[in-house]
Amino acid sequence: MTDDRKGLVPVWTLATGDVRLPVLSEDGPMTAERLHELRGALAALADEPIATLEVHPLPDKLDRGRGIPLDAASPLAQHLSQLITQSARNSSAASTSVAGEGLYRMVIPAKLAAQVGQGCLRSMQAKGAASAIRGAIVDSSGRIAGGATFVPVGQVATAGAVGGAGATAGVAVGGSAMLTVAAPLVLMAVAVGMSAHADGKRQQAIEHITEMLEQLQEQELEQEHSTLDGCRDAIDKATAILLDQGRPGVSLGLDSAVHAINSALGAVDRRLAKWQSALDKLPEGQAVDLGTLTKSFPGIDDHGGILCAHLQLATLAIALKRRVVILQAVEHAQDDPNNLFESFTRVLKRDQQRLDALESSLAGVLVRLSTLELARPHGLRPVFTTAEVDRLMRAAHRIRLLGEGVVGDSRPADVAIDIARGDDGSVVVFPALPVSA
Template identity: 50%
Template sequence: MTTETTAEIIPLWTLSTAEVHTPVKLDEAMTPARLSELRSVLAVMAESPVATLEVRPKPESLDTSGGMSFSSLSPLAQQLSTLTATTSKVLPSAAGSGETLYRMTVPAKVAAQVSGNVLRSMPSKAAAGGVHSALLGSKGIAAQATYVPVTAGAATAGLATVAAPLIMFSIAAGASVYAEQQRRAAIEKITVLLEKLHQDRLDDERNSLDGCRNAIDKATAILLDKGKISSSLGLGSAVHAIDTAIAAAERRAKGWKKALKKLRGDKVELPALVGAINGIDDEDGEFYAHLELADLAIALKRRVLVLQAVEHAQQDEGNEFENFSAALKLDAQNLEKLTDDLDDVRLRLSTLQLDRSHGIRDFTFSSASVDKLLHTTQRLRALGDQVSSSLGQADVAIDMVKQADGSVIVLPPSAATA
């Protein structure tokens, strides 16, 4: 293993949605640890949310296959180009590499306000409590990195660059990419379950939800290119299908929570649990299919919320961030309630201690019954690993790759690290 001896110089912008003087002066050269400290100070003391934007050459190992593409003429690509064109301190190696990686970081304290809790970390199966990161395995951005603050346009020392449209489009794109990542994961699980269940009713629910994707994809592309949504896209019928699925998920979640409340203590006999939630002892049962259908509906609803918020914000271009935040917060409350209810169900089930039946006639316990008890216990434990954790506990990083032709690929958001 070799150690890189040449420090990587990374230009850094401080961005805000309105004119605001930063209460602290950024150093001429900063380490990752120093930058992390300053982000925390800015989050607490700045009058308006201050994000940071870094630029570096795209790591060769970075996988962009899960991202969302935007043309060179899109507002997002043009905003990035405008920002970098107004400063003379752009990193030469980044500017000349043909492909550049931009990372926008939103402080933890304002992450929930900015995203309306639409951005949530995706749990990683590789490690307990872990989350996916878009830059895992990339090189040259660790301890040797040095961050150099730059200014843009008329910005002066201590004044954050006003870039409300760039912040809004970045967050909207990142939220859409994350929600699409959730949809893909949910649909894969549902497909496997329904192939074994052979129930037409559940197939219809799955097909109705997945059929909404094309309309949402088109509406996302149009809105983020500052176009207007027309009825020909079919978004209205898609929203109706999603809202219907959300209502079904809310009803099921309420029923599961009510049934679990009737169970006394954490030690429960398997027949009693099956009586409370039918099919929970069957890995291909309807309960697990309903759980995945709820996750799919939530993922699609998150994408719709972002679309509605962006459309609302673009109606008043002089007030993007305030409208964007308000629209997300208002519409996301009910969705967060459903997400929390499903998380409660998963956590409650994952902590149960299953026991065999101790009825009067239960003199023997067959090997098949033992296997069912063990397998059900393992599945319930696994439910706890699926509980989503809010990115509000950590800085939110949105990575964007600007390609040689000027187009931009936005990657799924991750929990930022220094």
């Protein structure tokens, strides 16, 4: 959603550790383009991850159901409130703009986004629109600032150990006066935004699976779906506890949920290996008989067939696993307060790479299938029935469509995490989404 009021937008530069940088900040207002250039320079030169935080007026219409709500007592809400309060005391740019409710946009540069799992932060397509992106905040260009100008928020003097679990913000030693250290705030925002994004992918998969299974009436697939969907309750509870800096116990059932998700991912690996083997056996450069193809890929010629159900179950398992990985990364980071963000990114990267590779392999299968040419039906008759021709044409069309949803460009992009803050200090964190420059 674009802010057409063309007002001044306060912006903080947030570091996740104590860093030394050349003076890159602006003394006066900046354009959106100049802010993007500054973010890129800071990301390239900083020893620790750098993010920016902007504050915009809260849109009149906002679909809060897409985000994860946190009350005013949650660590993320408290870190944000303390940053706002302390900034208002020390900066005239912030004092008149950040009080009360507002829409806070944290932008993670591409370099940092790649560290925290770029595969998890791809756009989610809107239902019924092939090229649209799901997003309650951003417009088609990925911006909310419009013609607004950005004003750097000045030095923030706070107490607390920099980077520790109890820290809020501080000034980077020897660096720009506009650089604020706020590792816990960045950590929590990234964790909740990524978790909300993964849950959005889960909801999309559930919608498709439910519709397909009603038509297929496959009991084994229904059981697999029910087992995976039953993991959500434990993951939601564990997320709430960890984001309150607690420790999830055995009673939550998270161990059982992780086992079910890992078992489902094992099934995905087995199906993927069979699909890759079947494709490798096809004669290269030759048309393929539809009957031969359906033996290895049952339902490939049907809308919402078994192949589609298997692919959506894979999407569901991967989305749930991504949420679990984020939980594990947050837990490890909070166990080491002096190494908070580094611990988070290290743990997250290890498992995210496996999930990214799995998604890439599934995408590769879909692309290979979409490029196949179907052979004409074999038979003794010189002509074919209308039904045979129609089936072949429908199958060819559906096979070509398999490659449409594949994300071809995996280059890192800046990522935005929108946080709606109410007058009472409570927040709603929306899914992390890539944005254009």
